[in-house]
Amino acid sequence: QDNLASLLGKLKELLKNQDGHQFPVTNTLSCTSVKAMGTLASCPTGMTATGCSCGFACGSWNVQNENVCHCLCPVIDWTAARCCKLA
Amino acid sequence: QDNLASLLGKLKELLKNQDGHQFPVTNTLSCTSVKAMGTLASCPTGMTATGCSCGFACGSWNVQNENVCHCLCPVIDWTAARCCKLA
Amino acid sequence: QDNLASLLGKLKELLKNQDGHQFPVTNTLSCTSVKAMGTLASCPTGMTATGCSCGFACGSWNVQNENVCHCLCPVIDWTAARCCKLA
Numbered sequence: 001q002d003n004l005a006s007l008l009g010k011l012k013e014l015l016k017n018q019d020g021h022q023f024p025v026t027n028t029l030s031c032t033s034v035k036a037m038g039t040l041a042s043c044p045t046g047m048t049a050t051g052c053s054c055g056f057a058c059g060s061w062n063v064q065n066e067n068v069c070h071c072l073c074p075v076i077d078w079t080a081a082r083c084c085k086l087a
Numbered sequence: 088q089d090n091l092a093s094l095l096g097k098l099k100e101l102l103k104n105q106d107g108h109q110f111p112v113t114n115t116l117s118c119t120s121v122k123a124m125g126t127l128a129s130c131p132t133g134m135t136a137t138g139c140s141c142g143f144a145c146g147s148w149n150v151q152n153e154n155v156c157h158c159l160c161p162v163i164d165w166t167a168a169r170c171c172k173l174a
Numbered sequence: 175q176d177n178l179a180s181l182l183g184k185l186k187e188l189l190k191n192q193d194g195h196q197f198p199v200t201n202t203l204s205c206t207s208v209k210a211m212g213t214l215a216s217c218p219t220g221m222t223a224t225g226c227s228c229g230f231a232c233g234s235w236n237v238q239n240e241n242v243c244h245c246l247c248p249v250i251d252w253t254a255a256r257c258c259k260l261a
Contacts, residue, residue, distance in 0.1 A: 029116070029203070029222055051256065057234050136256070137225055146231055147228060
């Protein structure tokens with residue numbers, strides 16, 4: 001219904017969220033690193049892998065399921081995932 | 088014009104978009120990988136490269152035009168781009 | 175105060191910002207690369223490192239303070255940071 005009362009009700013709700021910064025607006029790219037022994041390193045829940053680093057100088061990797069770094073060289077001691085999300 | 092009618096007209100439009108989730112608000116970082124033979128791998132349109140992976144263990148690369156991964160080692164069999172966008 | 179005048183005042187302000195694109199809405203992931211001699215490369219202020227590239231084919235690196243790439247191989251001539259932010 002589009003009468004004035006319902007509009008103002010929605011407006012009040014909108015402005016309340018706006019004032020309380022609960023509006024679903026994101027404004028920062030937040031990243032962290034996760035390092036693990038072996039060939040796999042998993043990002044925390046809600047984060048996606050933007051890049052991977054591997055032990056033994058290895059630069060060959062892929063990303064599984066968008067959030068797990070997998071180093072591909074025959075000998076790997078550690079794997080690190082660079083993980084990002086909007087916050 | 089700032090009379091009540093025009094304000095409410097704009098408000099209705101604003102709330103309509105708000106309800107339909109058409110407000111230009113982004114809330115997810117979405118990434119994917121693209122692998123190609125050779126030394127270059129291009130991100131899909133609208134995505135930017137956040138990191139690159141190279142065959143033969145190579146960790147030397149650069150990004151061309153913000154969306155193409157270029158592996159720099161003398162011998163490279165494949166190149167992979169990690170590509171992200173807001174969605 | 176929630177009377178009509180104050181609501182409409184807030185509404186006018188909201189719509190003005192909306193029209194002028196000053197609403198705090200982000201809609202692009204913007205990335206750039208920074209290359210430096212040695213083992214460290216720093217992202218510009220306000221950007222975070224999403225991945226790193228190293229000279230001499232090295233694929234082992236970490237990120238310091240979320241915005242500095244650090245290549246970890248014994249011999250490194252250059253380091254490059256892939257840096258991103260919302261814009």
